Amino acid sequence: MDPVVVLETNFGEIVIEFFPNDAPKHVENFIILSQTGFYDDTLFHRIIPGFMIQGGDPNTISGDPNTWGTGGPTTSVDAEFNTIKHNRGIVSMARSADPNSGGSQFFIVHADSNFLDEQYTVFGRIVTEESFQTLDKIAAVETGTSDRPKDPEQVRITKVTVVSISEIPNLLDLPEPERTQSTVTTPTGNQKYQSPEHEISFSVPEGWLLQEPNKTDENSPDIVAVGPKTGSMNPNISLTIQNSDGKTFDEIISERNQRLEGILDSGNLEIILQEKTTIHGNQAYVTDAEGIFFSDAENFNVKFKEIIIYDTDKFFILVYANSLDDFDSQLSRFDETIDSFEILSQTTSNDETMNEISSEEGGGCLIATATFGSELAPQVQQLRELRDNTILSTESGIAFMSGFNQFYYSFSPVIADLERENPVFKEIVKLSLTPMLSSLSILNHVDIDSESQMISYGIGIILMNVGMYFAAPAIIIYKIRK
Incomplete structure (x- = not known):
């Protein structure tokens, strides 16, 4: 029946x-x-x-x-x-x-x-x-x-x-139940979450409840994954997405630590470790802590690991929390989540992007390294969009970028490494790049819809930079010596 x-x-x-x-x-x-x-x-x-x-x-x-x-x-x-x-x-x-x-x-x-x-x-x-x-x-x-x-x-x-x-008499003639168009899949033992809105993708352990709770304030999580209860509490992984509002990575770290001061003063929280690192080429900050938390008149000894990943316009806070006794049992699964975390707006090819920073063999893009987290970062992003939408839409633009990439990346990694090692040198490079970035911004205010216009504007920009970087200094040096 x-x-x-x-x-x-x-x-x-x-x-x-x-x-x-x-x-x-x-x-x-x-x-x-x-x-x-x-x-x-x-x-x-x-x-x-x-x-x-x-x-x-x-x-x-x-x-x-x-x-x-x-x-x-x-x-x-x-x-x-x-x-x-x-x-x-x-x-x-x-x-x-x-x-x-x-x-x-x-x-x-x-x-x-x-x-x-x-x-x-x-x-x-x-x-x-x-x-x-x-x-x-x-x-x-x-x-x-x-x-x-x-x-x-x-x-x-x-x-x-x-x-x-x-x-049963008088049954209603109901259609098939309406279904969601789910973005959650379960490949290779993990659930993959992808959000075009937030431009991110990552995985969480299979079988964990993946949800997007209502965001009550900027510090409440955007995505939460809750695992089955094995000890005194359910393990969980959360992701909070916030706009950086022009703040540097160090300013964001300082603000986060200030929020923890009240809990630290109460004696309910102990910081075990805090350190800067790099994750997938992005600046990151790791905090390990443990403390006593209260819920429904019960005390819980909780340990958590927080990782902040910085991406100029936004930063992402990933947190794994579990009971102190069971923390290590799911830590490797949190590591898998971090390894899978991807910012979809970032590209991975040095030949096609101006803001790739290599994290495995050193080197990278000196422009991105010099402007990372600075007031010039949004300008670099605009130029990247200009390159993709305008310059690369013409044959002459494609030919120029191909030659430029070969020349640029012949020396860029070495200088980018020096920038990371020496903050003063990084500031010198940033100041040196400012005139060039400003001159390239001119292309944002002109209409280019033909090969001839691309060539004429391109030659004009090149001559302007030759004048700023070579002719003007040569004249100044000549005048001083004379």
Whole structure:
């Protein structure tokens, strides 16, 4: 038979059909609990109109209302996140922060709540007009503390039965459930996250709950991955993306450390290590720390590792946190996340980019090294766009850039290494490059739509630079000597 579950309430019946292809273990679990009478006399104990109604907790049969929402069977069901959207009428499994903590509690979506998509396991939907009317009636009851109904008897599930769908009259002719266009895939044992909006890509451990929480302030994370609970807490990896607003890397580090001072002064946090490093050619800053944190009147000994990756216009804060005893067990997985982290706006070929900095064999681009984190960095980015969109659109521009790259990269790596080793030398190079960058900016204010215009403007810029870098100094030296 093709089973459905019928929930009988004081407001009417709710009929639930299932999606066994998407969540087979959850469907089996729900049907078994229904057949054994587990749900009989339970309440819809959490009711939020315009969001959902939640039930299935055995504590609601006769337990203290303060325990409602904490009960369930002795076993749990591993997450089966799928692409079905949390639209009105969808039935999904409730859980704690642990993605694999689903038991008996479920919720029925009252109004589309797509921020839950792919973070909770959808396993069914309601399928009759009476079911939707009953849903609306339950959602409309008066509630009090913790969204609990003030009159629990109104929303009690008096009986639950499992029947064949052929026994249900007046079934609605519903289309296939709407699905998300997920950006999360699971290749090679890891989930890959890619965001065109943030221009980043990275992977997190397979099976971890990957979500994008609502950003309440600039310091709240943009992406969070939560792993299954093995000790006193769930391991998690978070990514926070912030604009640098013209600040240098050192200024950002200083601000971050100032925020930690209050916690350090309280004695609840201890810094173990702080050091600068380089990750994929970008400046980075690593902080290892451990401390005591409080949640729901409990103390947790927590250790975390924070890595700030700097990219001129933005910086990215990746944090791994876990209980002190279990920290090392997932550290290698965080290292895999860092290794996979990619800023999509950056290119990797020295022949095609002006801001590549080699991190393996030394060398790199002296322009990028000199302007990295300075007031000239945005100008370099504009010139890079000018090169890609204008210069390389003509044959003469392509020929010039090809010859320029061969000449430029014959000496650039050596000078870039010297810049890294000597800050004073870097400032000298930056000052020396300023006239050239300013002259190239002229091309941002002219229209070039033919080979002849490209050649004429190009020759003009070259002659201007020859005059600034060779003719003018030669004349000054001649005058001084004379």
